[in-house]
Amino acid sequence: MSKKTLIPVGPYHPLQEEPELFKLYCDGEIVKDIKWETGYNHRSIEKLSESKTYEQVFFLVERICGICSTSHPFAFANAVEEIVGVEITNRAKYIRSIIAELERIHSHLLWVGLAGHFLGYNTVFMWAWKYREPILDLFEMITGNRNSYAMFRVGGVRRDIENSKIQTIQKILSECRKKNDLLTGAVMDDPVIHARTKGVGILTKQDVLDYCAVGPTARASGVAIDIRKDDPYAAYPLVNWKVITAEAGDVFAKAEVRLLEMYESFSIIEQCLEGLKKEKEGDITVRITEIPEGVGHGRAEAPRGEVFHFVVSDGSNSPARHKIRAPSYVNIATFRKSCIGQTIADATITLAAVDPCYCCTERMASVYDMSSGERIMNANELINLSSSKTSELKKQMDRK
Amino acid sequence: MGFKDYCFRKSLWVFHFGGASCNNCDIEILDCLTPRHDLERFGILLVGSVRHADVLLVNGSINMRDKDRLLEIYNQAPKPILVVAIGACGCTGGIFAEGITFAGPVDKIIPVDAYIPGCPPKPEAIIAGIVKLAGRK
Numbered sequence: 001m002s003k004k005t006l007i008p009v010g011p012y013h014p015l016q017e018e019p020e021l022f023k024l025y026c027d028g029e030i031v032k033d034i035k036w037e038t039g040y041n042h043r044s045i046e047k048l049s050e051s052k053t054y055e056q057v058f059f060l061v062e063r064i065c066g067i068c069s070t071s072h073p074f075a076f077a078n079a080v081e082e083i084v085g086v087e088i089t090n091r092a093k094y095i096r097s098i099i100a101e102l103e104r105i106h107s108h109l110l111w112v113g114l115a116g117h118f119l120g121y122n123t124v125f126m127w128a129w130k131y132r133e134p135i136l137d138l139f140e141m142i143t144g145n146r147n148s149y150a151m152f153r154v155g156g157v158r159r160d161i162e163n164s165k166i167q168t169i170q171k172i173l174s175e176c177r178k179k180n181d182l183l184t185g186a187v188m189d190d191p192v193i194h195a196r197t198k199g200v201g202i203l204t205k206q207d208v209l210d211y212c213a214v215g216p217t218a219r220a221s222g223v224a225i226d227i228r229k230d231d232p233y234a235a236y237p238l239v240n241w242k243v244i245t246a247e248a249g250d251v252f253a254k255a256e257v258r259l260l261e262m263y264e265s266f267s268i269i270e271q272c273l274e275g276l277k278k279e280k281e282g283d284i285t286v287r288i289t290e291i292p293e294g295v296g297h298g299r300a301e302a303p304r305g306e307v308f309h310f311v312v313s314d315g316s317n318s319p320a321r322h323k324i325r326a327p328s329y330v331n332i333a334t335f336r337k338s339c340i341g342q343t344i345a346d347a348t349i350t351l352a353a354v355d356p357c358y359c360c361t362e363r364m365a366s367v368y369d370m371s372s373g374e375r376i377m378n379a380n381e382l383i384n385l386s387s388s389k390t391s392e393l394k395k396q397m398d399r400k
Numbered sequence: 401m402g403f404k405d406y407c408f409r410k411s412l413w414v415f416h417f418g419g420a421s422c423n424n425c426d427i428e429i430l431d432c433l434t435p436r437h438d439l440e441r442f443g444i445l446l447v448g449s450v451r452h453a454d455v456l457l458v459n460g461s462i463n464m465r466d467k468d469r470l471l472e473i474y475n476q477a478p479k480p481i482l483v484v485a486i487g488a489c490g491c492t493g494g495i496f497a498e499g500i501t502f503a504g505p506v507d508k509i510i511p512v513d514a515y516i517p518g519c520p521p522k523p524e525a526i527i528a529g530i531v532k533l534a535g536r537k
Contacts, residue, residue: 012469040466042501063519147428
């Protein structure tokens with residue numbers, strides 16, 4: 001019988017910005033099994049949300065994840081607007097889409113940089129992050145902050161993009177696009193990147209369907225799912241764009257999907273800016289006085305996939321229940337398919353290829369009785385249950 | 401100038417501890433090291449182990465699970481070490497201070513030398529904070 005070596009990655013590892021623990025069980029160079037431990041980032045957001053008013057919850061959900069700090073408010077706004085049954089103005093739709101697409105560009109550039117860093121290509125890391133800076137400057141210009149934009153509210157957006165600013169935005173974007181061409185060319189043509197990423201961490205179409213993966217992870221394996229097309233919201237039905245897919249399902253395909261998606265985002269933003277010019281300035285919110293009793297589902301396509309928010313309203317000014325599902329939650333499970341059988345050196349880039357976001361993902365695990373709705377036991381109690389079962393079995397064996 | 405200040409005059413090596421954060425401070429810290437801000441020109445370097453570090457950057461609210469690990473990492477660090485709490489969550493707990501898993505802001509767990517507030521603080525603020533620490537008399 002072969003001996004397995006355990007290689008822990010994390011919880012505080014220089015490779016990762018965020019705390020999480022991967023346990024790689026290896027036989028020689030080959031990863032045989034992978035386990036994932038979490039809880040280092042749990043902040044009890046769903047519980048906190050129930051103690052805040054609808055306007056305040058936006059600031060809270062924005063801080064679920066700093067990188068997708070538009071997707072969560074977007075999904076929450078969609079959910080609450082479903083309860084109210086309100087249609088927001090076209091100008092607000094365009095502004096929402098512009099912010100979300102700018103965020104997608106900055107998030108994908110960030111990923112390209114980090115992926116380069118994991119491959120040992122620090123030049124790619126520095127380049128990508130350098131080209132990301134003008135996007136953050138744009139955010140600062142439009143929203144007043146580099147991250148956490150606080151643009152969303154129930155019934156519209158908080159700040160307008162003045163028509164006088166549109167030309168400056170277009171100019172910065174066209175410069176970014178040129179830089180993007182350079183970066184895309186450099187990454188797609190590099191023989192070393194090809195050698196390191198092609199055929200590594202393959203996720204087949206069937207795996208994607210089995211594990212319910214979402215976002216670029218799914219699209220890189222040829223599954224064209226995108227909430228912006230499947231369940232259109234905001235300005236996405238008003239503009240022309242297409243869903244980018246690739247067939248191979250390996251790390252290279254995931255990079256390709258993200259790099260090409262950025263061009264779609266550029267094109268969406270440009271069309272939205274043109275759309276803004278036709279709408280009346282300042283027409284950004286619909287006044288909402290009351291949020292009735294009801295249930296709302298909100299979905300939005302984050303840079304990493306589908307964000308889902310479920311809100312129950314009891315007619316008061318704060319949500320009675322707020323459930324969040326982030327895309328990384330389903331995407332992380334695909335590691336079992338993509339990592340096992342790889343060498344340790346390839347495991348890091350395979351883990352990174354999904355662009356996992358742990359601060360989005362951290363949720364409490366507990367067991368509920370479906371019929372009565374009572375909580376039966378929490379994670380600790382489950383562990384105690386398991387250990388007591390082991391000790392009982394041991395006793396039985398001793399008797400024999 | 402005492403021995404401690406003498407040690408921290410030049411080339412601060414930094415270890416980054418991300419607690420239960422929203423990632424914003426983490427990416428802004430990384431941003432400090434990339435070409436626009438380029439902290440390495442001050443000799444400031446991100447290191448992989450706290451045993452090599454002069455500065456411990458802590459960001460994010462600290463939850464029950466992080467608390468012991470933060471203490472452990474602080475105990476492993478060579479002394480003297482400068483501890484910097486970054487962001488609203490690091491300084492006070494921020495929006496997550498009322499959470500059920502919150503285990504106190506950083507300065508309740510380990511001694512803190514400097515606070516850099518903001519949600520997230522801009523890279524300029526982070527650099528200004530660290531340079532002030534390095535140059536203090």
